[in-house]
Amino acid sequence: MILYLLKRTAVFLVSTAVAGVLVFAFMAVLPGDPAEVALGVNATPEALAELRRQFGTDRPPVAQFLDWFGGLATGDFGTSYVTSAPIGPQISDRLGVTVVLVGGGMLAALLIAVPAGTFAAVHHRNPLGVVISAFSQVGIAIPAFLAGILLVFVFAVQAQALPSGGYVPLAEDPVEWFRSLLLPWLSLGLVQGAVLTRYVRSAVLDVMREDYLRTARAKGRGRMGALWRHGLRNAAVPVVTVLGLQLATLLIGAVVVERVFVIPGLGDLLLNGVAARDLLLVQGVVMVLVAAVLLINFVVDVAYAALDPRLRGAR
């Protein structure tokens, strides 16, 4: 187990470093010298040189990379060329919002998918189970932003029950914080929940066909008892994979929901950075997103091992 953890950790760290190189290289090929962009066309060569020195863009790329990547470890993302504000605090603010948004959305998805998927599997032969399956198929087919727009329309504009958008920090007003996030959570949760329902259903169906479930019943457990005690944890293994995949794609995928609900998350920051050509900011956000996905992969791998003893020795 310890060996496995060490190995996974190593893979995670190496991948992150490689991702860092990729992100840096990608940004380096972007046309446009940040100093030129900042000073405009009428700038003097001296001013340009001075600004390049100030930005540090006059140094060799490798040195720039090491400086930047080394800074990341301490949370120093550099200072924006455009806004001349430090990037680190912005990213950490936004990351917090996105994590709450995506985490809550996934929680909502789980709360929907686990009961619904299990129910649909257990009752896969009767009409209600089929209806749930059909619902989840339809849910998958609806774009998240459309779900968001409709939720706003119904709950905010028509019912006037919840805010249509905006974000209130938890520390400022916990009730408003919750209210401001409820619809975004729901729109992520409904769509992701539909996707997840399918996976939970098929995982539970698979597990229900497993011999050890029959063994459990032969021991004297009832159908549901066997499923509860022996099935769910086994079914969780494939579901955790999907959950990891979903979480990873959602970190950036949530940007459309952020847009609909005017939530200042990481995706929004990225789009702002792109619109303002704030390359260092874009670079930082992309790096954080990519590292987060890799981290999620790592956590999923570890969760696997925690769930499934067969993986601990192997690999």
Next chain:
Amino acid sequence: MRRIGIWIAAGGLLLSIAACGGGGGSGAADGERQATQEQSLSVGFVAEPANLDFTSTEGVAIPQALLVNVYEGLVKLDQDGAIVPLLAEKWEVSDDRKTYTFTLRQGVKFSNGADFTADDVVFSFERLKTDWKLKITSQLDMVEKVEKKDDTTAVVTLSKPSNSFLYTLATRLGAMFSRTGVDDLANTPVGTGPYQLGEWRRGDHIRLDANPGYWGEKPAISSVTLKYFKDATALNNALLTGGIDVISAVNAPESLDQFADPNRFEVIEGTTNGEVVLSMNNGRPPFDDKKVRQAVRHAIDHQALLDTAWAGRGQLIGAMVPPTDPWYEDRTGDYPYDVEKAKELLGGKTYDVKMRIPNLPYAVASAQVVKSQLAQVGINADIEPLEFPARWLDAVFTNADYDLSIINHVEPRDISIFANKDYYFRYDNPEFGKLLAAADEGTEQEQIENYKAAAKLMSEDAAADFLFLFPNLIVAKKGVTGLPKNAISESFDFTGLAKQ
């Protein structure tokens, strides 16, 4: 049944949370604030500033938020467009109209505590040449020197008489900076205005709080929150659900019906200085050919464009002059919609051109109409939306790498941009420059005459096409007063606002 159960439970949760918020949230808070005389107001905007330094960053978002509210100039425009004193109590103009002696208001302090003196006036004018990074600083090129006579008197000497000088001082170019407050303009603006920066949560809002040391009358609203919405629909929804009090500019004009209830909302529709220009690159084929440009002007059915792209809100114009300017003349008849005429001018040729537009609602909507109408005469325009501001500014504005573009030129009295042949229009007619120079140096009557002639010339030259005048569409909650009908300055002035 389990799924249905969950639905009911979720619905119940929503409702209970909603009820609790509805009772304890905004309603109660409103009452409280009124009781303590601490009025606050939140105004929704579409474009958020990338930073707060309008001396280095283009775009209207920064002066909109900060000018008059945080930064003040020597003069300002009143609601009718007249120039009135602000930091200058009064001024005297020499007989040759080249020397302006400003008497400064006393007891004015910057929000960093420093006193405002004639030294700051000299400092601010010098910064235009040394620190500003914008092309528009050329509008004050006629300033020859600025001197301090004493602490409360500053003398500005012009190289030639200029009608636009005082007017320009009312724009961001005339903003007064503190000698000790320019270290971090991007994040910490320091001005003499009635408001100072309270909080800026990037991507969400800027809060301006009343400046306790303000020299003049305290504004009725002590705390204004500028909330930013990239999405026009989200902005509408925010007002509909009480998230904000005012929409500064409706960017989804078709949706105005939502605010039809006069008991809840007030819709203000007026004009702005914003000419939505279909720019044509005069500097390269095919639009270096006047006939092709003229064909474009004939090919566009402006009324149809306004009706479809912007819900018919706004006004048709034929030149770079809004009706609120004194030298306005109706030039919409210069190029009537005439497909046959356009085809004739093109001589049967067809063209493929690049239409590189900012990814803003009005531009994307207008571009689709323009493309469709140009296709009727054989000009195939390929629309490429660029992220605004950065990519558009870089590709079109700075490098003029475009054939057609569409942008709302919001700066007041900006017909002069056509006189600069390096401007992205690449319009180069010396006659036009002469007319403008004559207008600026001449008497008031000459000014009007020459501006009229210049507008006529550029219209006939088809230097660009003018799609429509951007409407000032403001929607406010019932009871918000002091909103301007016409937006004629760069600033969204909060000082006159109140809440009943």
Next chain:
Amino acid sequence: MLSVEGLTVRAGAVELVHDVSFHIGPGERVGLIGESGSGKSLTALSLMGLLPEGVTAGGKARLHDRDLIGVPESKLKDLRGRAMSMVFQEPMTALNPLMRVGAQVAEVMTLHGRPRDQARARAVELLGEVRLPDPAQVARAYPHQLSGGQRQRVMLAIALANEPGLLICDEPTTALDVTVQKQMLDLIAEVAPALLFITHDLAVVASVCERVLVMYGGRVVESGPIREVFTRPRHRYTEGLLAASKLTPRGTRLPTIQGSVPPAGQFPGGCVFRNRCPHADTACEKVPALTGEGHAHACWHPADRG
């Protein structure tokens, strides 16, 4: 002790097991033999109440004085693992891969009321009783760390934990290596109370059981003491089966049953074997009854008439 009377198993409209009757006395070891598709596993599963979804059983089956067919799950589950237990064919998949072996053995005891710590201790003992070396360590292992033979011993330990009156083994050694098979069979023979042993392997049944039931096409076609059935088969199917399993001298024709087992539900009416039977005639269009005391058969033209 176990008596089965007219057991039928059906999946929807298709009857898979028809009218099966037999009984097993206390301590008796009975083999149930047949090819795959003969209905032998379904018969066993219906006794345990573990038929797959959509498959139902009818008829009567009683263990001591408790009904096994047509009673609600809640009553049946008390019997499972206590009064009767079952060892399945696939040891590789029959254990929960995510749970330690000891816990899985203990579970069957705690389920039926034994305190947890007692059950844990007893589980280790049981693992020893099924001849697993170092039972304490095995108890801490996960299934994937054990071999197939070891896992099947674990299954046996689970089955025996509550000292049931009846043990049902469904091909318990089929998936195991030959050398391991023998040990396993010996162990089952040694520890089993009353036993219903399902297999397709004649040699295996001969080594473990005293009595045998031969199934084909969902029917019991012959039954009786091992020695009699194997030496003097009466049903033509049993005869063919025995002939096919005998080693023949090189060069002689291997006697096999012609054709192959039809898919479920497509057996002929009357005698289910008649489409493959060399002796079949019009008489076989009627269903033959299982007749005979002790050694019974269901055939219109039985072999070895004298």
Next chain:
Amino acid sequence: MKGRVNAGLIAGGVLVGLVVAMALVSFVWTPHDPELVDAANKLREPGDGYLLGADKFGRDTFSQLMVGARTTLYVGIVAVGIAALIGTPLGVIAGMTRLRWLSELVMRVNDLVFAFPALLLAVMLGAVYGAGTLTAMIAIGVATVPAFARVARAATMQVMVTDYILAARAAGRRRLPVAFRHVLPNIGSMLIVQASVSFAIAILAEAALSFLGFGTRPPTPSWGRMLQESQELLFSTPRLALWPGLAIALAVLGFNLLGDGLRDYLDPKLRRIRAER
């Protein structure tokens, strides 16, 4: 052994068929020019030659939907094509090779690519080369590579232990011929299923990108952009959002059902290898 034709397969086939038919017909005929702005028909009610009415530009909604189907298919085909062309060889190599480090390396690279989701790639590419259908397709395609590689690898590993491959290998066949002759045909069914599922995801991704303004350029009709443009009229003219929304949902549903149905039909034995979302 082929499974039976199931209801999902038929329903999926019909929905996908409809999309394809709409797209194909749009090449030769649409009721109106989908890009023609006509103020006289602004927000025209359905009927009288305008089956589903017209949008605020007076453009016929039905014609736009038809041409939008084309855009949808373009994006799907190119994106899935890129993913399949890159992902499949990677997966097959990883599945066939006996060099553990190579297999491991391919999968690690895969994980790394996976860390750049389609939206992120599209935004990054859009920032450099400008947003448009092409960058969207490339971004979605590249982001889908890992899904193909994983499925191809898993399927290959299953095929590699089957008897006929072992026999071919024992007979001294070289790897590449084995890969082409035996492995590809046998993992083909899984790849088709994956393609169908990926197609559905590509449609959703395109819609999301169009919503953010990183998708198909105006005025080329795209369902995602139609939906985005209809937002300001959601209150007064909800049908403008209804139709493209429905088109997206039905197309996605169709491709998902088709994928599931194909999986059951083509190879029930391989059911366990799930298409990756």
